Amino acid sequence: KDSQFTLVDFQSPPPPPIVAPALVGEWLTAPRSLLLLLLPVSILLARYSFAAKRARKMRQQQDDQLPPSPPALPILGHLHLVGSLPHVSLRSLARKHGHDLMLLRLGAMPVVVVSSPSAAQAVLRTHDLVFASRPHSLVAEILLYGPSDVGFVPHGDYWRQARKLVTTHLLTVKKVQSLRHAREEEVSTVMAKIGEAAGAGAAVDVGDLLGSFANDLACRAVMGKSSSRNEGRRKLFRQLVVDTSPLLGGFHVEDFFPFLARFGVLSRLVRAKSEILRRRWDELLDRLIDDHESKDESMAAASDPKDEDDDFINVLLSVRQEYGLTRERIKAILLDVFFGGIDTAATVLENTVVELMKKPRVMKKLQAEVRSIVPKGQEIVSEADLNGMAYLRAVIKESLRLRNVTPLLAPHFSMASCSVDGVVVPAGVRVLINVWAIARDARFWEDAEEFVPERFLDGGSAADVGFKGNDFQFLPFSAGRRQCPGMNFGMAAIEVMLANLVHRFEWEMPAGKDARDIDMSEEFGLVMHRKEKLLLVPKLRV
Numbered sequence: 001k002d003s004q005f006t007l008v009d010f011q012s013p014p015p016p017p018i019v020a021p022a023l024v025g026e027w028l029t030a031p032r033s034l035l036l037l038l039l040p041v042s043i044l045l046a047r048y049s050f051a052a053k054r055a056r057k058m059r060q061q062q063d064d065q066l067p068p069s070p071p072a073l074p075i076l077g078h079l080h081l082v083g084s085l086p087h088v089s090l091r092s093l094a095r096k097h098g099h100d101l102m103l104l105r106l107g108a109m110p111v112v113v114v115s116s117p118s119a120a121q122a123v124l125r126t127h128d129l130v131f132a133s134r135p136h137s138l139v140a141e142i143l144l145y146g147p148s149d150v151g152f153v154p155h156g157d158y159w160r161q162a163r164k165l166v167t168t169h170l171l172t173v174k175k176v177q178s179l180r181h182a183r184e185e186e187v188s189t190v191m192a193k194i195g196e197a198a199g200a201g202a203a204v205d206v207g208d209l210l211g212s213f214a215n216d217l218a219c220r221a222v223m224g225k226s227s228s229r230n231e232g233r234r235k236l237f238r239q240l241v242v243d244t245s246p247l248l249g250g251f252h253v254e255d256f257f258p259f260l261a262r263f264g265v266l267s268r269l270v271r272a273k274s275e276i277l278r279r280r281w282d283e284l285l286d287r288l289i290d291d292h293e294s295k296d297e298s299m300a301a302a303s304d305p306k307d308e309d310d311d312f313i314n315v316l317l318s319v320r321q322e323y324g325l326t327r328e329r330i331k332a333i334l335l336d337v338f339f340g341g342i343d344t345a346a347t348v349l350e351n352t353v354v355e356l357m358k359k360p361r362v363m364k365k366l367q368a369e370v371r372s373i374v375p376k377g378q379e380i381v382s383e384a385d386l387n388g389m390a391y392l393r394a395v396i397k398e399s400l401r402l403r404n405v406t407p408l409l410a411p412h413f414s415m416a417s418c419s420v421d422g423v424v425v426p427a428g429v430r431v432l433i434n435v436w437a438i439a440r441d442a443r444f445w446e447d448a449e450e451f452v453p454e455r456f457l458d459g460g461s462a463a464d465v466g467f468k469g470n471d472f473q474f475l476p477f478s479a480g481r482r483q484c485p486g487m488n489f490g491m492a493a494i495e496v497m498l499a500n501l502v503h504r505f506e507w508e509m510p511a512g513k514d515a516r517d518i519d520m521s522e523e524f525g526l527v528m529h530r531k532e533k534l535l536l537v538p539k540l541r542v
């Protein structure tokens with residue numbers, strides 16, 4: 001009988017039972033024939049329930065291998081647990097549930113959150129390739145032509161080529177050095193403005209000054225000195241960056257609930273906004289590229305990309321054949337400089353000034369170092385003077401640690417399922433690395449929530465910790481394939497500007513205000529921003 005059962009299959013009717021001929025008549029009597037009819041149905045049911053049980057078991061086994069998850073709600077998943085400062089809520093969740101690697105469901109979107117140096121190392125170093133992609137973004141698709149830039153484009157041949165182009169032609173150490181005079185000139189412009197305010201006893205909007213400085217520097221690098229002299233044009237670029245960043249850095253409801261995309265209302269809105277912005281960018285960038293092309297075709301053709309005095313547009317035009325660059329690709333790569341290089345550097349500087357205002361001891365020590373190294377009578381600190389300024393570097397590192405401006409990096413995306421720290425991260429999920437939480441974790445830092453630059457000096461508890469991507473407790477520029485290629489560019493601007501700010505001026509709070517009252521509330525975006533303006537009164541050093 002058993003062997004009959006195993007021979008039955010779902011496609012064909014069950015074979016007749018093997019019975020003695022004398023019994024056939026009895027089999028055909030009513031109750032027995034009913035039993036005969038029920039037999040294949042029960043076999044089917046038995047097989048179905050066996051298959052379902054097996055599938056359930058396999059699903060359970062897969063679930064057991066997934067990273068742990070806090071309890072979730074139907075439909076929303078964990079979305080209600082993520083507040084307006086996602087890095088802060090994600091740290092609380094990770095702490096509460098004790099998960100350095102956790103899987104969340106934000107609506108329909110699976111997200112893996114990494115909150116320890118070892119898990120960050122696994123994602124950014126050990127399995128770098130698996131996690132080197134980016135999730136799709138409708139805004140980036142429209143604003144960045146596909147996208148065809150470096151920062152938002154998913155991993156693949158195009159990204160490899162574009163990244164190679166950027167790291168070997170635009171953001172090289174040599175290129176950064178060649179922009180030294182540009183930096184010193186732009187610093188002098190800012191110092192002159194601050195000097196005027198000091199003369200008039202007026203307050204300055206520090207964030208605005210630093211934002212203009214970073215913007216003007218980016219304009220100089222991209223379009224050269226003569227094209228960037230036009231103040232109206234520089235202001236237009238600045239306004240465009242300010243208008244575009246919230247859209248590019250924001251989460252959109254349809255990312256979490258893809259079924260809403262079917263109605264298309266929200267995506268039509270986002271699309272319309274992005275297209276308006278893209279047209280504004282197009283107008284500016286096309287005109288600049290046209291100017292560069294028409295200046296001297298023959299010169300552009302002969303231009304050597306290794307000529308470090310060339311601006312980025314000239315360099316890109318000179319390698320367009322070699323890299324198969326279309327006009328759109330050139331524009332997308334230039335846009336990365338504006339979106340990646342301005343807000344980041346300006347906000348790091350502003351945050352550092354805030355910390356210095358709140359810690360007069362640190363401000364005084366930094367001023368003493370800078371003033372002892374810069375020769376008497378020299379108004380502007382040059383880059384050559386920076387060499388001996390160990391405390392300046394420690395202050396900047398501490399600011400990058402405590403006040404990380406890109407707390408979750410840019411989202412990574414898993415291209416295959418991958419085993420990390422004994423669990424399996426499935427393919428096709430976003431991976432957020434909470435470098436802000438890691439850099440403030442008392443398991444890895446002494447006085448983790450305090451601003452103590454001395455930790456990075458010789459003999460300090462973090463003397464050997466650097467930001468270049470080898471120390472996974474400190475990743476302001478990330479690590480691995482997607483690490484920030486603008487690190488040297490950004491740091492050069494930050495160092496020389498900060499040294500100058502503290503060299504020539506004393507800084508005071510406006511009348512009636514105390515540094516302890518500086519409002520530290522922040523807004524989440526592509527780059528974190530303080531909500532309130534930082535108004536300070538400069539006094540010329542006596």
Ligand code: HEM
Binds near residue numbers: 340479487
């Ligand atoms: C202090 C200044 C800066 C900070 C803190 C910073 C930080 C970062 C971070 C955290 C990432 C994401 C890495 C990841 O997802 O793993 C990134 C990527 C990037 N940054 Fe920066 N950045 C700075 C300055 C710059 C500058 C000056 C430029 C260009 C001129 C730049 C261009 C880029 C680009 C193109 C990417 C994308 C790389 C890729 O996806 O392959 N950054 N940056």
